[in-house]
Amino acid sequence: MSLDNNTDVATRFLFEQADIRGETVALKQSFEQLTENHGYSETVRALLGQFAAAVVLISNNLKYRGKIILQAQSQGDLSLLMVECTSEAAIRGIARGDVSTERDDPWELLAGGQLAITIERENGPRYQGIIALDTHSLAAALDDYFLQSEQLNTRFWLSANSEYAAGLMLQQLPAQLNQDASAREDQWQHAVILADTVQASDLLTLAPDALIYRLYHQDPIRLYPATSVSFHCPCSRERSHSALLLLPLVELEEMLEDDGHIDMQCDMCGQAYRFLRSDFTELADTRILH
Numbered sequence: 001m002s003l004d005n006n007t008d009v010a011t012r013f014l015f016e017q018a019d020i021r022g023e024t025v026a027l028k029q030s031f032e033q034l035t036e037n038h039g040y041s042e043t044v045r046a047l048l049g050q051f052a053a054a055v056v057l058i059s060n061n062l063k064y065r066g067k068i069i070l071q072a073q074s075q076g077d078l079s080l081l082m083v084e085c086t087s088e089a090a091i092r093g094i095a096r097g098d099v100s101t102e103r104d105d106p107w108e109l110l111a112g113g114q115l116a117i118t119i120e121r122e123n124g125p126r127y128q129g130i131i132a133l134d135t136h137s138l139a140a141a142l143d144d145y146f147l148q149s150e151q152l153n154t155r156f157w158l159s160a161n162s163e164y165a166a167g168l169m170l171q172q173l174p175a176q177l178n179q180d181a182s183a184r185e186d187q188w189q190h191a192v193i194l195a196d197t198v199q200a201s202d203l204l205t206l207a208p209d210a211l212i213y214r215l216y217h218q219d220p221i222r223l224y225p226a227t228s229v230s231f232h233c234p235c236s237r238e239r240s241h242s243a244l245l246l247l248p249l250v251e252l253e254e255m256l257e258d259d260g261h262i263d264m265q266c267d268m269c270g271q272a273y274r275f276l277r278s279d280f281t282e283l284a285d286t287r288i289l290h
């Protein structure tokens with residue numbers, strides 16, 4: 001099965017005889033929508049693709065409504081790169097800075113940067129962890145982060161070109177099936193060594209089922225139904241309106257007097273919103289006062 005008919009899905013799997021879970025993701029259309037119309041270079045697209053694949057892999061384990069945000073800030077060519085994924089598997093994201101730069105290694109675009117992983121829970125607490133991007137790849141940075149924060153062995157394999165974004169994650173689960181520490185370690189190493197045989201090009205050409213079969217056809221694996229991943233931006237006219245109302249009314253007045261309207265455009269999806277004086281009843285009130 002080729003990747004083309006199996007994109008924009010995340011597939012979770014479980015080792016039946018080891019305390020290890022895994023997940024694959026392959027994005028095409030949602031990745032295209034996330035990166036189109038921004039003037040991104042191929043290098044920037046590839047980096048956004050790695051972030052998109054990673055954030056889907058991380059968020060698919062969310063047990064409540066909310067979202068995960070992966071946000072890098074750097075002194076390099078890109079001042080900011082952010083991709084988020086909701087518990088409904090909707091992604092959006094953006095890169096800021098010199099977004100047309102090409103590099104051999106996309107990672108260089110975020111030189112000397114920091115990565116923040118934020119877990120936002122609907123009607124709940126917000127958690128944020130920050131790590132230095134001193135590793136050689138996003139996958140390595142995330143491996144370190146999970147080992148430190150969750151005390152669980154976690155490994156990521158991420159790959160993206162200008163068309164596809166894909167990834168594989170393995171995570172050791174708390175001891176349940178197997179209590180013996182050295183047997184657990186052997187099982188973990190077995191799973192990782194096989195996953196390490198995956199080439200970046202395999203991730204970008206094999207369908208999720210085919211990838212999992214190729215790696216683990218000798219291990220009993222339980223495959224879960226795939227989750228659809230889509231691009232969605234929750235921006236709205238109402239939210240833009242509320243954002244404008246945070247400005248001093250005098251400033252709104254000035255903007256309206258200059259052009260007769262105020263145009264706002266969403267950075268992430270490009271949606272444009274136009275507001276006229278009649279959209280702001282608050283302004284009418286101030287004029288009466290004067």
Ligand SMILES: [Zn+2]
Pocket residue numbers: 233234235266267268269270271
């Ligand atoms: Zn938007």
